[in-house]
Every structure is written in structure tokens, then in C-alpha cells.
Amino acid sequence: MSRGVVLAVLMLIVLACVLAFLAYTRAMEQRRMRRARWQVETHALSDGGHRVELRCEGEPPQEVRRLPPGLESDELGDRLAEAVSEAEARAATLNAARPRG
Numbered sequence: 001m002s003r004g005v006v007l008a009v010l011m012l013i014v015l016a017c018v019l020a021f022l023a024y025t026r027a028m029e030q031r032r033m034r035r036a037r038w039q040v041e042t043h044a045l046s047d048g049g050h051r052v053e054l055r056c057e058g059e060p061p062q063e064v065r066r067l068p069p070g071l072e073s074d075e076l077g078d079r080l081a082e083a084v085s086e087a088e089a090r091a092a093t094l095n096a097a098r099p100r101g
Contacts, residue, residue, distance in 0.1 A: 036057040036058055036059075038055070038095050038098075039056070040053075045069070052064045052065045052080070054087055064083055064090060065086065
């Protein structure tokens with residue numbers, strides 16, 4: 001075999017390895033995205049309010065409810081619990097509609 005043929009074969013082998021690696025990483029990313037699930041998150045805001053939202057990797061967050069600042073602790077607790085409960089129900093619905101990976 002000539003030197004040119006050997007070099008061409010080596011280049012094809014390297015190209016095949018690179019393409020296989022790219023295909024593998026893409027498949028793993030797609031698998032990870034299929035396994036992502038919606039989760040409830042609560043955040044205290046700088047103005048003193050609170051935000052309850054749903055988050056799922058690869059998707060934009062969905063705000064469920066924003067609680068205003070200045071609520072009394074009892075009312076804040078009640079409204080936050082209600083918002084989290086609503087968010088959990090939405091998360092369950094969204095997760096049930098997602099394909100399983």
C-alpha cells in the first residue's frame with residue numbers, strides 16, 4: 001500500500017470516530033431531556049413578594065402564581081401552600097404528558 005492510501009484510511013477512521021462520538025453525545029442529550037421532569041420551585045423576590053413556578057430542563061419556566069409583598073405570615077403561609085399545591089397538580093399533569101425515556 002502506498003503512503004497516501006494509508007493516510008486516507010487513517011483519516012476515514014478518525015472521521016468515523018468523531019462522527020460516532022457526536023452521535024453518542026447527541027443521543028445522551030436527547031435521553032436526558034426526555035427524562036427531565038417538571039418541578040415546583042418557590043422564590044422570594046427582592047420586593048418582598050414570592051413567586052411559585054414550574055421548571056423543567058430544556059423548557060421555559062412557567063409562573064404559577066406571584067404573591068404580593070407585605071402579607072401577614074398566616075396569610076402568606078396559606079396562599080403559598082395553595083400556590084404550591086396548584087403547581088404540584090400542574091407539574092403532575094405536564095409530567096404525565098411527557099414521553100418516558
